[in-house]
Amino acid sequence: MGKVTIIGATGNVGRYTALAVSYIPYVSELLLFGRPGREEVLHGLAYDLHDSFAARGNQADVKFSCIPKDLEGSDIVIVTSGVPRKEGQDRIDLAHENARMISEVAAMVGWYAPNAILFIVSNPVDVMTAVALKYSGMKPNKVIGLGTHLDSMRLKWNLAKYFDVHVSEVHTRIIGEHGESMVPLWSATTVGGISIRNLPEFEDFPKDKIMYNVMNAGSAIISRIGATVYGPGDAIATIVRTILGNEKRILTVSAFISSEIHNIGDVCIGIPARLDKNGATPLAITISETEVEGFRESVEKVRSVTQEVIEQLDESCHGR
Structure with missing residues (x-):
């Protein structure tokens, strides 16, 4: 049984990922993580998921936080946050926009959850995975991206x-x-x-x-x-x-x-x-x-x- 954290949980991909991950029998705790100021949205999402769990008979615990220390104990940290790709925009165009955010998130995960697997979804995912690897200080096998x-x-x-x-x-x-x-x-x-x-x-x-x-x-x-x-x-x-x-x-x-x-x-x-x-x-x-x-x-x-x-x-x- 494991703890899965989703950083960027209030976005479109983050929300559905939370639901999809909740169907995995190995997940005992789901942490919805967001930036300060998003507490109410995260709270509402956690409430909604609790209702979904009740309907399905799922016993997993759902928590939400904007406090980095709460990342401790995560087995997998999924990063879905970042500027989304717009119509007609190449993923590479997003690189400079999302890199600073990913570097900061990666450093935070590397400090508070160094034993976790850091899973990057943000685009351009290959470049962002490399940024996460460098700034997290984690081993290469522990940092992956959604890739192809x-x-x-x-x-x-x-x-x-x-x-x-x-x-x-x-x-x-x-x-x-x-x-x-x-x-x-x-x-x-x-x-x-x-x-x-x-x-x-x-x-x-x-x-x-x-x-x-x-x-x-x-x-x-x-x-x-x-x-x-x-x-x-x-x-x-x-x-x-x-x-x-x-x-x-x-x-x-x-x-x-x-x-x-x-x-x-x-x-x-x-x-x-x-x-x-x-x-x-x-x-x-x-x-x-x-x-x-x-x-x-x-x-x-x-x-x-x-x-x-x-x-x-x-x-x-x-x-x-």
Whole structure:
């Protein structure tokens, strides 16, 4: 049984994440955390969740706080706070806006909950994961980001629809940036355990169209309802369940890699990792030549932005 804290719990993603996480049987305490001045909203949200729990017979305890010391004892701290992406805005454009906030939150978590797993959702998630790793002072396996897990699930759904099979029959991954330079691993994609290249439907497979749908899914949702909520919330809950349950599942999250994938690394980016109670362990994998090239470009893009953002943060800290 574990304590899960959600920082940014009053936002759209934070609220639904709280509900989704509450269905996990390993969660005994849920802490809704927000900035000072949000106490009444947090109190109302806690009340609402208590009613939901009563209806479901859930015994988990819901608390709320704006006091950093209350982070103590957290097993997982999920960070959903930050400036949300606007319609037509690239995730990278958000980097400088959200970096200062993430650096402060990470330092707070590193001080009050150093044994927790710090789980970053704020965009651009790969860059923010790197910022959190640096400023929390925590070990690399203890700091992860949502990465391309949601993108991989979006691809999975599109493939299930195309091949007309149950979604559980599709196994696929997207690695790299959670953004425009993401890389689908067609070489590791199967339907019913069979490589898609060995299926007759693959002859007319609309690869580019499907990837367009996946890459633009977030923007399509934001343009219609203002924010992505349910997809991210349930993707987050899946990762939390995997960690608290010590399930050792392989999910595609943002984590620090050095040389696991064809000696490409030194960056936080979406990669397959084994998740358990100790955090994330990146897997060493071999992928196709085209995929290596795409991954290398994605890494270079994320590394460049990460270095720029961290240099700016360091300058602002020294200038205080």
